Amino acid sequence: MTLNRRQFVGTGVAAITALGLPRMALAAESADVVIIGAGLSGLHSAELLTEQGLKVIVLDANNRVGGRVQTVQTSEGMIDVGASQVGRGYARVIDACQRYGLKLISEDRDLLAFGTHFSGQWIDNKAWDANPLNLCVGDERKIAPSLMGQQLAAKYNPLQELDDWLDPRFAEYDISLRELLKRKGHSAQAIELAAYSAPGIGIDETSVLRMWQEEVRGRFERRMVEAASQTEQGPKRDHPFGEANDHSSVNGLSAINNIVGGTSALPKAMAAKLGDRIRLGKRAMTIALSDKGGTVTCSDGSVFNGRFLISAIPFSMLREVEITGTANPVMRQAITTMPYANTARMYVTVERPFWKDDGLPPSITTDGPMGMFWAIDNHTGEGAHRGMFVLVGRTAQAISALDRAEAEAMLLAELARLRPASKGAVRVATWKDWLRDPLQRGCGFSLAPGQVNAFARDMTKPWQVMHFAGEHTRRNDYGMESAMESGERVAIEILERTA
Numbered sequence: 001m002t003l004n005r006r007q008f009v010g011t012g013v014a015a016i017t018a019l020g021l022p023r024m025a026l027a028a029e030s031a032d033v034v035i036i037g038a039g040l041s042g043l044h045s046a047e048l049l050t051e052q053g054l055k056v057i058v059l060d061a062n063n064r065v066g067g068r069v070q071t072v073q074t075s076e077g078m079i080d081v082g083a084s085q086v087g088r089g090y091a092r093v094i095d096a097c098q099r100y101g102l103k104l105i106s107e108d109r110d111l112l113a114f115g116t117h118f119s120g121q122w123i124d125n126k127a128w129d130a131n132p133l134n135l136c137v138g139d140e141r142k143i144a145p146s147l148m149g150q151q152l153a154a155k156y157n158p159l160q161e162l163d164d165w166l167d168p169r170f171a172e173y174d175i176s177l178r179e180l181l182k183r184k185g186h187s188a189q190a191i192e193l194a195a196y197s198a199p200g201i202g203i204d205e206t207s208v209l210r211m212w213q214e215e216v217r218g219r220f221e222r223r224m225v226e227a228a229s230q231t232e233q234g235p236k237r238d239h240p241f242g243e244a245n246d247h248s249s250v251n252g253l254s255a256i257n258n259i260v261g262g263t264s265a266l267p268k269a270m271a272a273k274l275g276d277r278i279r280l281g282k283r284a285m286t287i288a289l290s291d292k293g294g295t296v297t298c299s300d301g302s303v304f305n306g307r308f309l310i311s312a313i314p315f316s317m318l319r320e321v322e323i324t325g326t327a328n329p330v331m332r333q334a335i336t337t338m339p340y341a342n343t344a345r346m347y348v349t350v351e352r353p354f355w356k357d358d359g360l361p362p363s364i365t366t367d368g369p370m371g372m373f374w375a376i377d378n379h380t381g382e383g384a385h386r387g388m389f390v391l392v393g394r395t396a397q398a399i400s401a402l403d404r405a406e407a408e409a410m411l412l413a414e415l416a417r418l419r420p421a422s423k424g425a426v427r428v429a430t431w432k433d434w435l436r437d438p439l440q441r442g443c444g445f446s447l448a449p450g451q452v453n454a455f456a457r458d459m460t461k462p463w464q465v466m467h468f469a470g471e472h473t474r475r476n477d478y479g480m481e482s483a484m485e486s487g488e489r490v491a492i493e494i495l496e497r498t499a
């Protein structure tokens with residue numbers, strides 16, 4: 001692409017004076033584009049804009065790049081406490097891995113069979129239909145308690161295309177899952193059970209359209225797997241989260257892949273190429289917008305002027321930044337009210353397979369505060385296994401009231417209460433609660449009932465010279481690929497304005 005951009009850089013003092021910025025700004029650094037946030041979205045927009053010859057500066061408050069991509073070194077080895085799964089349909093992520101020479105391998109996180117602990121009892125999912133605790137009616141009786149939310153949400157999903165969730169034709173579904181299930185005549189128990197595996201924050205807090213966006217994207221991913229491997233990948237799992245991998249290799253890729261050396265290798269490689277354009281320890285505190293440019297002031301007093309700005313930080317963080325410019329009620333509402341879901345996980349080593357002692361299934365879903373325990377297959381059956389306590393939805397929100405030591409103690413005690421055989425068999429490797437991360441305040445964006453209609457369609461439109469990237473501004477994709485999708489969109493938006 002040939003760019004006919006205005007020569008903003010180099011006009012320095014003149015441009016700043018023309019913008020009417022305060023004297024202090026004369027010492028500021030200037031760039032064509034100042035990007036706030038060095039997660040995958042900010043880094044990808046930076047690499048695309050740099051390739052097109054624009055001067056870019058990327059600011060991140062942290063002392064590392066990657067944001068929700070975070071590989072940590074533990075006594076049990078390297079662990080990805082953020083994103084780890086790269087789907088076969090992740091075109092941009094896979095392309096980036098190839099460009100940077102990063103190797104992808106089939107994910108080795110096969111989960112061992114699940115048991116359900118519900119209402120103080122162990123439930124045999126296969127015999128749940130006849131269990132006296134089952135107060136559901138009709139077909140709902142056959143759905144295992146831990147799968148109710150996901151299966152009922154998926155059952156009524158009318159969306160076909162990736163961006164249908166934003167199509168006003170489906171505006172009537174901008175309601176909670178509880179409201180949908182009531183309208184469909186489901187029993188009180190089915191609705192309550194749905195709360196345990198409802199996607200998003202929960203059965204009341206999340207718009208069904210937001211849930212369906214990921215469900216439709218997941219369908220496309222599964223279709224790709226089926227077409228490639230010619231195997232059937234039905235929803236035959238006995239647990240609500242943690243995709244099952246199809247290890248058969250097609251063009252060197254399995255259904256789910258991991259980046260060798262940990263996922264952080266990708267943002268690190270992107271940042272290395274961007275060199276000194278990346279500025280760490282720069283926390284944006286104020287953003288001043290005009291129609292001609294924007295100024296970002298950081299907590300250390302440093303100032304950066306851009307002809308354009310990109311906000312590539314979650315709205316959970318942007319709402320802490322003071323933004324001045326022309327009034328923009330829709331963006332203000334989006335920034336200040338968009339809810340964030342949480343995921344908290346404790347990564348453990350199971351030194352001895354305690355399920356062989358008590359005869360219960362190794363993995364567990366519960367309606368208690370522990371959420372889920374995933375036992376990971378070590379392919380030998382004997383010796384140590386990896387394991388994870390996985391908290392999502394209500395349990396994840398609740399555990400954030402505890403600090404790390406309290407959370408670890410609570411989870412181990414709860415496991416020991418349900419499975420006395422586990423006492424002394426579990427060693428903690430690391431713990432991550434994304435709601436307590438001061439630079440994230442959540443694991444991923446959500447939209448409350450009514451918010452798709454209120455602002456989701458418009459929240460990617462620029463606010464004067466500030467454009468919006470980040471997984472929360474996705475249109476079609478999910479996970480890391482949605483961060484890359486947004487980085488690409490925002491780069492194109494700016495290139496069009498500079499052409």
Ligand SMILES: Cc1cc2nc3c(=O)[nH]c(=O)nc-3n(C[C@H](O)[C@H](O)[C@H](O)COP(=O)(O)OP(=O)(O)OC[C@H]3O[C@@H](n4cnc5c(N)ncnc54)[C@H](O)[C@@H]3O)c2cc1C
Nearest residue numbers: 037039040041061067068083084085284470471479480483
């Ligand atoms: C536990 C977990 C598991 C996941 N698993 C997967 C998975 O397996 N596969 C998958 O595809 N996706 C997964 N994801 C999702 C994926 O990690 C995200 O979608 C993606 O990394 C988001 O990238 P981003 O650029 O939008 O935001 P972020 O990565 O959040 O980047 C935002 C950056 O902004 C910085 N920042 C914040 N405030 C400021 C400020 N005021 N000034 C300057 N900088 C600031 C932060 O430090 C951060 O670096 C997972 C996420 C989590 C939390």
